Amino acid sequence: MKARRTWTLFVLGCLAGCAGLAWLSRTVLERSRATAEAALAAQLAEDQRTALARMDLLFAPLLARAAARAEGAIGSDLAFRVGIQTALLEADPSGNPMSHGLRTRADAVWNAVQRPPHVLLPLPDRGAELEQWTQRAVPRSTQEFLARGNSNFPNNPNVALLGSQLFPALTSGSFLVAHAGGLQPDWEAESQVLAFGRRLQQGSDSTYQVFRFDWPALEAHLLSVTRDLFPTARLEPVAPDAPPAGDRLATLPARLVVPTDPRALPLDRALAAALGGAWLLALVAVAGAAFALRASQGDATRQRRFTAAVTHELRTPLTTFRLYGEMLARGMVPPERQGEYLATIEREAGRLGALVENVLAYARLERGQAPPARERVRLDALVARHRASLEERCRRAGTALALELAPAAEEWLTTDVEGVGLVLANLVDNACKYGAPAGGHDVARPIRLSALLEDERVGLALEDPGPGVPAAVADAIFLPFERGGRDESDPAPGVGLGLALAREVARALGGDLVLEPARGARFVLWLPRA
DSSP, X not given: OHHHHHHHHHHHHHHHHHHHHHHXXXXXXXXXXXXXXXXXXXHHHHHHHHHHHHHHHHHHHXXXXXXXXXXXXXXXXXXXXXXXXXXXXXXXXXXXOXXXXXXXXXXXXXXXXXXXOOOEEEOXXXXXXXXXXXXXXXXXXXXXXXXXXXXXXXXXXXXXXXXXXXXXXXXXXXXXXXXXXXXXXXXXXXXXXXXEEEEEEETTXXXXXXXXXXXXXXXXXXXXXXXXXXXXXXXXXOOTTOOOOTTBOSSSSEEEEOOOOOOOOOOOHHHHHHHHHHHHHHHHHXXXXXXXXXXXXXXXXXXXXXXXXXXXXXXXXXXHHHHHXXXXXXXXXXXXXXXXXXXXXXXXXXXXXXXXXXXXXXXXXXXXXXXXXXXXXXXXXXXXXXXXXXXXXXXXXXOOEEEEOTTSTTOEEEEOHHHHHHHHHHHHHHHHHHOOOTTOOOTTSOEEEEEEEETTEEEXXXXXXXXXXXXXXXXXXXXXXXXXXXXXXXXSOOOSOXXXXXXXXXXXXXXXXXXXXXXSOEEEEEEEBO
């Protein structure tokens, strides 16, 4: 129950930490996205301003050239068509007159501006000098227009009057000064034609001029300078009296329409890497904490098992010592049975001593103390040193030990003879306790100790005729204080330290102890050859 509560608290803590990290990651990503969107919007606005400025600068000379042209007799309306590519004005005698709305706006601009008095200027002789004089009017008008900056060209009263226009008089030799109102735009032919009109006044005579642009051609011409910024943009006509806006051109009544930007928002790679690293560290921390918690609980479980097993193992010999000692001390044992009682005490003392020695040896190995003392010895001689004690252990269990050392009997080893004896003793003890076949141990089915030879190592395989080790506990039996699923109620003695100690000793000698599949339990002690 305590372990379950601990895991529940651990899982809840992990979920809370992950939820907090997820919230933090989402907040950081949202702010990063908002910053990227703001930067993208700012770049889009800057590109839009640049595109509008380019188109205004491209259209300004066309409109200035139109504004600079005023010819013909006052009193008759004049219509012109403006060439988009050539910037030339062609008289359009068949052109439609100005619309009523355009005429009204032209009159309104005319009436809103105070005009200077009329003067009569000398007229240059007709010919080359007159042509040069007329051509100089075009750049002058263009320069005036560019000086307006970002002002709305048609509707700004400060710049609506281009100044006095010079018209050829009916008599040669002079120019008659007339006054021109500001150009006013209007859409014609269902927004297929862009017209600019104005009122001219000379004395009491007045007339109107209209300049027409083919809108599809003009639109293509203006958009040609914005393709690097907005390849799919278009110009949309707006009402001439529409209020100014950030997407409006200053020189004509149209707005720049930019399709939704398909560009993906840039990913902050440093931020993504930082968040990924944070998540990775969090997962590693959770995994490490889970592993540590599991290991801690496993150690606690094994320690509880060890405590219970040691208590059980100590209780039996101590009870025997106390009971038999009291009986012997009080003369309650007949003389003919005293030897039997003393032998029992001796046997229990030996088992208790072996238990204590195993615990102390494992503790030394855990601390890295007492390195093994190695010596050069032949395999058959090594086994011969421990044969008697191993056979005695088997005899007490009611079985026998069968040796099969060929073909590795004469192989030389450099190892710790006592350490190998400790490993073999623990293996034989396990075989005697847990490796009995059905019906119990029998000398006809002995425990076999055989030798193996493989490359640069020699093996000692101990195999019993018992039921073998269940696959579910095949790995756990090498853990300290693990008895293969058995608890302290099991009649077989032991604290679950023998195999763990045997493997640690084998590895300290440069070898290993493994469990191999067989009919019974088959453990192989591998040692390096000399």
